[in-house]
Amino acid sequence: MDALPQDTLHQIFSSLPLRQVMICRSLSKFFNHLLTSPSFIHLISTQSPPLNLLALRPPHHHHHRHVSSPPCLHVFDPDDNQWLRFNLDFLPFRSPHPVASSLGFVYLWGESPDSPESTKSLVVCNPLTRQFRVLPQLGSAWSRHGSVLVDSETRVMVLTELAALYFSGSNQWLKFSSNLPSKPRSPILVFDSVYALCDVGSPWRSQWKLFHCTISKLKTSQTWTRLEKHEWGDVFDILKRPRLVRGNGNKVLMVGGLKSSFSLNASCSTILILRLDLDSLEWDEAGRMPVDMFRCFQESSKFKVFGSGDRVCFSAKRIGKLALWDHCSGKVEWRWIDGVPGSGDGLCRGFVFEARLTALL
Incomplete structure (x- = not known):
């Protein structure tokens, strides 16, 4: 040969x-x-075509201390129904903490071993080609409190009550203030816009609303606006602890516990997935967790959600496995993912990793 x-x-x-x-x-x-x-x-x-994988983020306590085991990225292949591991030992950083992915690249916070202070840099890498690049330096507060949103090598946002936008070629972060009424929950980047849920209620009762801003207008307006229609009615009130997940194309998924009533401490009957079409601004139901599966989540005070497109994962404390909503085959399927790696509390966080053999420019 x-x-x-x-x-x-x-x-x-x-x-x-x-x-x-x-x-x-x-x-x-x-x-x-x-x-x-x-x-x-x-x-x-x-x-x-890429491998569509579900990647796990390390537990939070691994983010702030040195971990003796070799750094790696644990991913699940839903099509092959098996766990895989990509070594991250090519990165010259302590305790690399993957947080997001786009177009085959993984974005992570890494602490340089030569740094006298515990400052972290945002790094973009491809675990398949073992290439990496360090993005311009940010303050340590961004790594502790910021949500990393990406949709390409040339557009990376770190969002808190403030936000920073990175443009390729300028080698700097464009910083701007936001006018959000509260801390953004589960922000997502959809093409040229950012969407986030914000609590506009009182200290005694949450009231969630959907806000968005357009990246191309940030330099001039720097404002977020509330996205709503009278026809939506009580769509935000029927869900407990709602989160956003990016859907396919110009669609957004909103996931939360389906309240059994509108009372303050109402119990939930299942977990509901709603889908918003950003073109028509109409909601429809994408799926609801089967009752037998939801019983495992009923005892948990909170659960985590991650995914994108037609796959959404759910985790909760003491369950020891992930629940998966899978709509990739054209029909809705709910199934369990066993063998979750690590020895955490079962409250897994993660992101979708479209693995590709793409060179880092």
Whole structure:
């Protein structure tokens, strides 16, 4: 085989699915060299569809102390129904903490071992090509309190009550103040707009509303506006502790416990997934958790939600597994994901990782 021209070998292996290419890379030094060359990576990045994986974020307590075990990214492959692990030992940072992903790249907070202070940098990397780049330095408060939103290498936002927007080529963060009424919950980036839930109620009773801002107008207006319609009625009142998840295309998912009544401490009958079409501004029901599955979440005071598009994951304390809403096959399927790695409290956080062999420019 090594007598064949390299271009011929590249064409042969570029016809394989990405999962098989990753397996072949581990067979020998010859295959690893062949399938990690810049020319092959460029070829397959334009031909091979990505692997749609669900990645776990490390527990919060791992974010603030040195972890002796080798750093890695734990991911679940829903199509192959197995857990995978990508080593992050190529990163020269202590306790790398992955928080977001876009177009095959993972964004993480990393603490430089040479830094005299415990300051963290935002790093973009591709675990498959083992390449990384450090984004311009931010203050430590951003890593502790900021939500990282990404939709490409050239658009990265870190959002708190303040926000910072990074543009490729300028090598700096554009900072601006926001006029949100409260701390944004589960903000998401959809094309040129950011959406977040904010509590506009009283200290005694929460009242959630949907806010959005347009990135292209931030330099001039720097304002968030409330997104609402009279026809929506009590759509925000029927859900307990709602969260946002990005849907497919120009759609937003809102997930929360379905209240059994409008009383202050109403119990929930299940977990509901609502879908908002941003073009028509109409809501519809995307799914609701089966009663048998919801019984496991009933005892938990809170649960975590992460995902994107047609897959949403749910976790809660003491359950030891994840619940998955999967609509990728065209029909709604609810199933359990067992074998969750780690020894945390079961309250998993995460993000969708579309694994690609894409070179970092």
